[in-house]
Amino acid sequence: MASTVEGMMKQAFDWAMIALNAPFAGAVVFGVHIGGHYVAEGLLVVVIIFLLLQKSYKPPKKPLTEKEVDELCEDWVPESLIPPITEEVKFEPSVLESAAGPHTIVNGKDVVNFASANYLGLVGHEKLMESCTAALEKYGVGSCGPRGFYGTIDVHLDCEERVAKFIGTPDSILYSYGISTMFSAIPAFCKKGDVIVADDGVHWGIQNGLHLSRSTVVYFKHNDMESLERALEKITRENKRASKIRRYIVVEAIYQNSGQIAPLDVIIRLKEKFRFRVLLDESNSFGVLGSSGRGLTEHYGVPVDKIDIITASMGHALATDGGFCTGSVRVVDHQRLSSSGYVFSASLPPYLASAAISAIDILEENPQLLRKLRENVALLWKDHWSFTHFVLFVVYIIVLMVVHMQMLKEDYVFVMVSKRSTLDKCNLPVGVKLFVSASHSESNLLKVSDSLNRVSKLILANL
Ligand SMILES: Cc1ncc(COP(=O)(O)O)c(C=O)c1O
Numbered sequence: 203m204a205s206t207v208e209g210m211m212k213q214a215f216d217w218a219m220i221a222l223n224a225p226f227a228g229a230v231v232f233g234v235h236i237g238g239h240y241v242a243e244g245l246l247v248v249v250i251i252f253l254l255l256q257k258s259y260k261p262p263k264k265p266l267t268e269k270e271v272d273e274l275c276e277d278w279v280p281e282s283l284i285p286p287i288t289e290e291v292k293f294e295p296s297v298l299e300s301a302a303g304p305h306t307i308v309n310g311k312d313v314v315n316f317a318s319a320n321y322l323g324l325v326g327h328e329k330l331m332e333s334c335t336a337a338l339e340k341y342g343v344g345s346c347g348p349r350g351f352y353g354t355i356d357v358h359l360d361c362e363e364r365v366a367k368f369i370g371t372p373d374s375i376l377y378s379y380g381i382s383t384m385f386s387a388i389p390a391f392c393k394k395g396d397v398i399v400a401d402d403g404v405h406w407g408i409q410n411g412l413h414l415s416r417s418t419v420v421y422f423k424h425n426d427m428e429s430l431e432r433a434l435e436k437i438t439r440e441n442k443r444a445s446k447i448r449r450y451i452v453v454e455a456i457y458q459n460s461g462q463i464a465p466l467d468v469i470i471r472l473k474e475k476f477r478f479r480v481l482l483d484e485s486n487s488f489g490v491l492g493s494s495g496r497g498l499t500e501h502y503g504v505p506v507d508k509i510d511i512i513t514a515s516m517g518h519a520l521a522t523d524g525g526f527c528t529g530s531v532r533v534v535d536h537q538r539l540s541s542s543g544y545v546f547s548a549s550l551p552p553y554l555a556s557a558a559i560s561a562i563d564i565l566e567e568n569p570q571l572l573r574k575l576r577e578n579v580a581l582l583w584k585d586h587w588s589f590t591h592f593v594l595f596v597v598y599i600i601v602l603m604v605v606h607m608q609m610l611k612e613d614y615v616f617v618m619v620s621k622r623s624t625l626d627k628c629n630l631p632v633g634v635k636l637f638v639s640a641s642h643s644e645s646n647l648l649k650v651s652d653s654l655n656r657v658s659k660l661i662l663a664n665l
Pocket residue numbers: 379380381382384405407408454458483485486515516517518523524525
């Protein structure tokens with residue numbers, strides 16, 4: 203078959219050559235003899251130019267009849283607003299019908315609450331409530347304006363001063379929304395052309411900040427210092443301009459996605475060796491780590507000025523809302539005109555700033571809160587370690603949902619099952635999260651560990 207086609211093509215080619223080389227196929231132009239194929243090619247060029255010069259064809263403009271318009275409208279199917287809802291993305295959040303304290307009401311039932319990051323047990327604290335009530339009476343609820351446009355209220359300045367004084371930094375700046383602190387502060391400093399080396403387990407707020415910065419982002423393996431060192435070395439070695447560009451390491455003190463603590467001593471050594479700046483998020487460690495709750499720097503005995511930029515949400519240990527960024531006066535001042543969440547958002551409701559001041563006062567005046575939190579965490583680890591095996595084992599979300607429902611239904615224990623948003627790029631395994639609080643009693647702890655052990659046995663038996 204192939205040889206027949208080949209034979210036919212060869213024959214057609216021979217005929218064309220004979221025709222083009224025939225004596226009548228040439229032409230003589232100004233005494234110069236031109237071969238047949240030149241004549242054919244010349245004609246083709248003339249035809250192409252002629253076609254290119256023609257006006258393109260447009261169908262006559264005839265308005266559509268009303269019927270045609272209706273038919274077109276009926277046939278039109280718009281692009282779907284949202285992707286199809288699969289089982290995986292279906293999500294029914296539990297609704298709390300009372301304060302998120304150590305006990306709360308869910309579906310009319312009193313449950314032991316291990317799902318709220320109320321680390322110091324300040325939800326419903328009398329002193330916090332009193333300061334909020336006084337601030338509400340004085341300032342009302344909202345501020346109705348961004349900080350730069352008549353939204354700065356004296357209590358904001360007091361709160362910024364209080365945070366800085368507590369942590370030991372020269373200055374700090376408040377944000378109205380915990381999560382916007384990270385994704386505003388990061389792009390305020392890190393720009394296109396800069397290089398950021400970030401842990402691949404960071405919270406979505408940080409991921410978003412990295413994305414918005416448009417910097418080159420290199421991820422290192424979650425909490426793996428060898429991986430961090432390799433990344434820093436590669437960037438420094440391979441980039442001839444490395445010393446001229448801004449370089450940052452971005453880490454969380456306690457990772458929301460894994461509960462791991464970042465080894466700050468090693469990070470500081472590497473930062474100094476490779477000359478990077480460090481941006482540290484203390485959302486889950488502020489008020490928790492360190493002998494007086496000052497965070498990761500206190501936990502490792504690292505002077506706080508070794509960290510260039512610290513951010514934290516105030517919606518966890520401080521049991522209020524909003525966030526702050528703290529550091530040098532220049533770092534803070536820069537954000538007052540260059541940080542989107544600060545510049546363009548109505549300022550933090552003053553009663554929440556007032557609550558944050560009171561929360562820090564409570565923390566400072568009551569060292570037993572931190573002691574109790576540590577005791578509670580230790581008790582859960584020591585006596586009931588078997589459930590950690592279970593957490594490592596069971597990573598399938600469907601099973602986790604079962605755990606959650608079982609515990610809630612039968613044992614009246616409310617835990618957090620991390621279900622990742624489709625926005626979240628973190629690849630760490632999902633798991634059961636327990637937020638231990640200083641306000642949990644020993645019986646609460648026994649109840650949650652019994653419940654976890656019981657459900658884990660049940661699930662393992664059914665695997
Ligand atoms: C590291 C980190 N950043 C930001 C946030 C969000 O803070 P907020 O809930 O106050 O907006 C969280 C919340 O879990 C967090 O863990």
